[in-house]
Amino acid sequence: MSIVPAAAQVLAVLRYLARQAAPVPAAAISRDVGLPRSTTYHLLDTLAAEGFVVHLPEERRYGLGVSAFELASGYERQAPLQRLARVPLATLVDRTGHNANLAVLHGREVIYVIEERAPGRAPLVSEVGVRLPAHLTASGRAVLALLPAAQVRAIFPDRSAFVLRHGVGPASLTALRGLLAQVRRRGYATEEGEVTPGLSSVAAPVLDHHAHPIAGVSVTFPGESAGEPERRRIADHVAHTARELTRRVGGVSAVRSGRER
Numbered sequence: 001m002s003i004v005p006a007a008a009q010v011l012a013v014l015r016y017l018a019r020q021a022a023p024v025p026a027a028a029i030s031r032d033v034g035l036p037r038s039t040t041y042h043l044l045d046t047l048a049a050e051g052f053v054v055h056l057p058e059e060r061r062y063g064l065g066v067s068a069f070e071l072a073s074g075y076e077r078q079a080p081l082q083r084l085a086r087v088p089l090a091t092l093v094d095r096t097g098h099n100a101n102l103a104v105l106h107g108r109e110v111i112y113v114i115e116e117r118a119p120g121r122a123p124l125v126s127e128v129g130v131r132l133p134a135h136l137t138a139s140g141r142a143v144l145a146l147l148p149a150a151q152v153r154a155i156f157p158d159r160s161a162f163v164l165r166h167g168v169g170p171a172s173l174t175a176l177r178g179l180l181a182q183v184r185r186r187g188y189a190t191e192e193g194e195v196t197p198g199l200s201s202v203a204a205p206v207l208d209h210h211a212h213p214i215a216g217v218s219v220t221f222p223g224e225s226a227g228e229p230e231r232r233r234i235a236d237h238v239a240h241t242a243r244e245l246t247r248r249v250g251g252v253s254a255v256r257s258g259r260e261r
Contacts, residue, residue: 009035013043014052014068021154023056023063081215082113084248085206089116089217092241096234098221099124100241102206103139104214106131108155110140113215124220125196132195135162135176136169138203139216141189142242145180146205146213152176169194188235189216192223199223202235204242207251214249217242 012033017024030040044062047053051067085102092100093116101124102114109131115124125132134140135156144152153173156162162171170176183189191201200223205213219238226234246253 009033009039010043010047013040013047014064017053017062017064018068019151020063023054023059023061025061029062081206081249085114085215085217085245086116088241088244088248089114092116092217092219092237093118095237096219096221098219098234101139101218101220102245103137103216103218105134105140105143105216108134108161110134110137110143110216112139124199133163133165133169135179136165136191136194137216137218138189138191138201139218141180141183141191142203142205142216142218143213144176145183145189146207146211149177152180165195166193166197188239196220200226200231202231202238204235204239206242206245206249207253209250209252211252214251215245217245 012035013029016029016033026040026044027037029035029044030037033040035043044053044055048055048062048065051065053062053068054065055062081104082102089100089102096118098118099121100116100118101112103110103112110133112128112130112132115128132140134144144155147155156173156176159172162169162176164171170179188202188204191203193199195201199220201218201220203216203218206215206217208214217238219234221230221234243253245251
């Protein structure tokens with residue numbers, strides 16, 4: 001496949017700005033994206049003229065513009081991830097016999113965008129549109145485990161960020177880091193009654209073409225009645241579904257080497 005260098009540079013700048021917590025100086029963009037300063041300024045001028053970037057002259061910084069928001073809104077309207085995930089999640093429900101969900105990270109919460117309910121299973125708190133603390137959910141942990149350490153620190157800057165629903169779960173960045181390290185070693189995340197007492201969940205991440213986590217696939221089941229073999233069976237099906245969704249969105253399953261934890 002032929003790559004157009006200028007287009008690749010523009011996309012690199014936009015992706016970089018999208019990952020920042022606030023507008024940044026042009027020098028930082030040039031340095032972190034790996035572009036010459038002159039090229040960076042030319043790209044920023046063009047993007048600003050088209051509304052994809054806004055220049056803050058008093059601060060000498062650049063941030064995303066309204067046109068970038070319109071692109072994101074178009075994605076939201078078309079909901080390609082939900083469309084691609086519907087059949088695999090329905091298959092996951094058939095294979096496990098339990099309710100399945102797809103959730104995306106938004107700040108320090110996850111938003112559930114798909115719920116597939118198994119026959120005879122009761123509805124869960126994680127219905128479509130519901131937000132829950134990411135650090136308490138299996139889906140949130142699956143995504144957080146593959147984010148850079150600096151991004152996790154920015155999401156959870158202090159203890160006030162750690163809301164608990166039932167008095168259990170990580171209540172500090174140190175505790176969360178330990179939990180996320182376990183997720184990376186296992187390849188999937190778990191949650192034991194931290195969202196709803198008596199219910200357990202297993203989740204695995206869906207990755208984009210940069211191996212960046214964009215969503216979490218989860219299955220929820222009665223914890224007390226599920227022994228280790230059953231939990232392993234569910235985890236295997238969840239991981240398989242996450243890999244299938246990664247393939248469908250054009251993602252790569254291998255995590256980038258050298259990423260800071």
